[in-house]
Amino acid sequence: MSAMAFPVRALLTCLAVAVLAAGQAVAESWPGREWARQPVVPSAALAAFEAYAFPPRDEVERRGVRSDAVVAIRDGVLVYERYAAPTTEATPHLLWSISKSLLACLLGSAYGEGRFRLDDPAARYYPPLAAHPELRLRHLLNWTSGLAWEEDYEYAPLTSSVLAMLYTRGRKDMAGFAAQHAAGVAPGTRFSYSSGDSILLAATLKGMLVAGQYADYPWRALFEPLGITSAVWERDAAGTFVGASYAYMNARDLARVGLLMLRDGRWGERRLLPADWVAFNRAPVPGYRPRPEGLVPGGHWWLNLPLEGAPQPWPDVPADAFAALGHWGQALYVLPAERLVIVRFADDRDPSYRHNDFLRLARAAFVSGEAP
Amino acid sequence: MRRRHTLLLGSAVLLAVAVVWPNRAHLAAFPDIIGAYSAKEYCSCRYVSGNPADYCQAYIEQYIPIDRLRDEPASRKVTAFGLGRTHSAAWLGPREGCRLLAEGEAPPAS
Numbered sequence: 001m002s003a004m005a006f007p008v009r010a011l012l013t014c015l016a017v018a019v020l021a022a023g024q025a026v027a028e029s030w031p032g033r034e035w036a037r038q039p040v041v042p043s044a045a046l047a048a049f050e051a052y053a054f055p056p057r058d059e060v061e062r063r064g065v066r067s068d069a070v071v072a073i074r075d076g077v078l079v080y081e082r083y084a085a086p087t088t089e090a091t092p093h094l095l096w097s098i099s100k101s102l103l104a105c106l107l108g109s110a111y112g113e114g115r116f117r118l119d120d121p122a123a124r125y126y127p128p129l130a131a132h133p134e135l136r137l138r139h140l141l142n143w144t145s146g147l148a149w150e151e152d153y154e155y156a157p158l159t160s161s162v163l164a165m166l167y168t169r170g171r172k173d174m175a176g177f178a179a180q181h182a183a184g185v186a187p188g189t190r191f192s193y194s195s196g197d198s199i200l201l202a203a204t205l206k207g208m209l210v211a212g213q214y215a216d217y218p219w220r221a222l223f224e225p226l227g228i229t230s231a232v233w234e235r236d237a238a239g240t241f242v243g244a245s246y247a248y249m250n251a252r253d254l255a256r257v258g259l260l261m262l263r264d265g266r267w268g269e270r271r272l273l274p275a276d277w278v279a280f281n282r283a284p285v286p287g288y289r290p291r292p293e294g295l296v297p298g299g300h301w302w303l304n305l306p307l308e309g310a311p312q313p314w315p316d317v318p319a320d321a322f323a324a325l326g327h328w329g330q331a332l333y334v335l336p337a338e339r340l341v342i343v344r345f346a347d348d349r350d351p352s353y354r355h356n357d358f359l360r361l362a363r364a365a366f367v368s369g370e371a372p
Numbered sequence: 373m374r375r376r377h378t379l380l381l382g383s384a385v386l387l388a389v390a391v392v393w394p395n396r397a398h399l400a401a402f403p404d405i406i407g408a409y410s411a412k413e414y415c416s417c418r419y420v421s422g423n424p425a426d427y428c429q430a431y432i433e434q435y436i437p438i439d440r441l442r443d444e445p446a447s448r449k450v451t452a453f454g455l456g457r458t459h460s461a462a463w464l465g466p467r468e469g470c471r472l473l474a475e476g477e478a479p480p481a482s
Contacts, residue, residue: 059430086423093421157405158398167408168401171472219467232420234469248420248469347431 029076030268031227031259035252040072040079040366049365050082053344053358057084062349067329068093069251069345072366074338076259079366081251092230092248093345096326099233100198102222102257103243104141104281104300106205108265108273109221115208118280122200125207128179129200132187137204139187140197141299142285148184149196162195166245173238175203191285191297195244198300202243215239225272226260228253251343254332258341261301261322261334282322295323316360329353338367403455408472410438410452415461415470419448449479 029036040046053067068087072080087093095102110116116125118138123129125137132147139145153160161181164170170177178196206214213220218241223231230253234246241247260266261281265273281299288297290310295302304321306312312319318337325331329346333355342362346353392399410432417428425443432441438454448463450470461472462479473479 086427087421091421091423094416158395158402163405163409164398164401167412167472168404169397171408172474215467232467232469234416234420234471237471237474246416246469248416 028263031076031078031256033227035073035078035255036076037078043365045361045364046080049361052361054082054084062347063352064350065329065353066347066349067344068347069343071251071255071343072362073255073259073341074366076339078252078255083251087345089252090230090250092232092250094330095247095249095254096245096328096330097195097198098254098324098326098330098332099243099245099247100195101281101301101324101332102218102247103198103202103205103241105222105257105260105273106218106243107137107141107201107300108277108281110205110208110217111277112271112274116204122204125204126175126179126200127207128176128203131179132183135187137201138280138299140201140204141280142188142191143193143197143297143300144188144191144285145194145197145200146183146185146187146190146192147178147181147194147196149178149181149192149194151192151194162244165195165199166242171236173240174199174236174242174244175240176238179203189287191288193297198244199240199242201300202241205243206240222257222272225267225270226253226256228256251345254343255341257324258332258334258343262336262339262341295325298322314356314359316356317363321359323355325355331355333359335359335363338363340366342366404457404459406434406436407438407452407454407457407459408461409434410441410454411450411459411461412470412472414441414443414452415448415450415463418443418450419463420469447479449473 053070055065057066058064067084069083083089116137119136121133122135122137122140123133129135135145150156150159150161153162157163165174165177178199181196209217218233228249230250232248234242236242260272261278264275265271265278281301282303283298284303284305284307285297290307295313296305296307302323302325304312304314304317304319306319318335320337321333321335323331323333329348331344333342413432414428417423417431418425438452440453442451449460451458451460459472461470463470464480
């Protein structure tokens with residue numbers, strides 16, 4: 001090392017430290033054990049939002065919007081929360097199909113650990129799928145397995161594969177039940193939202209891990225690093241996580257998952273999900289043809305993308321927004337353009353709740369300088 | 373008259389063959405759905421989410437009512453009786469939550 005080089009290096013080191021410190025100072029707020037709080041100032045916009053999200057609750061006919069919880073996080077800081085009894089800030093609320101996107105985060109962690117590639121055959125990790133050698137993990141993640149699965153349960157309870165999986169013929173071994181479904185079309189050729197695809201993913205995760213790691217994996221890979229303490233994830237009698245339906249946590253904890261996704265898989269100094277994994281979550285299913293209702297499916301997440309020839313699904317929400325959605329109104333919304341994460345738990349028993357209306361009013365209430 | 377009866381009977385048989393036979397597996401499983409749903413979702417509502425019993429009773433109510441729900445708080449086991457079937461779910465642990473039990477399966481001692 002020459003005498004000249006030392007001061008230069010010291011200078012550079014000082015500079016680097018200063019830049020890092022400045023970065024920290026302006027920067028990102030992350031929750032510790034609790035969220036930092038800065039409650040939004042009451043306004044007409046906030047009143048309009050609350051009138052929509054928390055109208056008088058109909059407990060008799062169970063009609064209309066029935067929110068159980070709303071938590072809003074802006075720039076990593078909790079700006080709003082409200083609960084409807086008996087749900088509280090501590091209640092581990094049933095997530096229903098938000099569980100699917102949570103499962104995708106687990107797989108993202110396994111992906112980051114190099115445990116699989118998207119084009120690997122699913123049967124490599126879950127042998128009961130041997131009859132479907134062309135079925136790849138990316139197909140399960142895109143809900144394009146092609147398996148002849150019947151998702152509907154509200155209008156076709158008799159033939160619903162979901163009800164059979166959760167409550168009757170499939171309940172002992174849900175993945176085994178899903179794997180028995182015949183191929184309807186070739187994998188990768190047709191999008192068909194399926195809890196069967198999700199439960200199969202939950203089973204492939206078991207095959208990616210060393211024996212004995214599976215039961216703790218959601219906690220080790222995701223919940224503990226994020227500081228999530230309220231999570232429960234039910235399993236079937238075969239020990240497979242009911243990755244399609246049965247995860248629970250409180251609203252504040254679910255918002256942590258939203259912040260992880262908002263920040264492309266980073267959590268503080270740690271990268272929990274590879275950036276290309278989150279990009280896959282947020283890329284539309286290849287060949288998906290827009291449908292009149294609903295968001296665009298991605299890699300086990302839902303996207304507000306305006307696809308060619310179709311309007312943006314939620315017109316009053318930025319196009320880069322994405323979400324995890326569940327039965328009876330459960331939602332985790334991520335709005336990167338506004339650095340906003342919103343959790344909504346609910347018990348909506350009719351279709352009167354509209355995501356677009358809720359988010360339009362939420363943006364007006366929580367994003368400063370925006371007209372209602 | 374006789375001819376009309378024959379026609380009616382014929383239609384009924386045809387309907388049974390066309391609808392019931394291909395769906396026989398689904399039909400046989402259907403009465404179990406409501407009981408299993410009630411036992412499992414009540415168990416989780418009560419012992420995972422920690423909601424009050426009366427709230428969970430209302431929460432699991434469906435168009436087709438069950439006859440009776442037995443909640444055993446000591447073992448955190450919930451049994452639903454309805455449509456001639458019986459289904460039980462039990463709470464297994466703080467991370468595992470609730471699960472439907474097989475017929476005759478006892479919840480693991482905690």
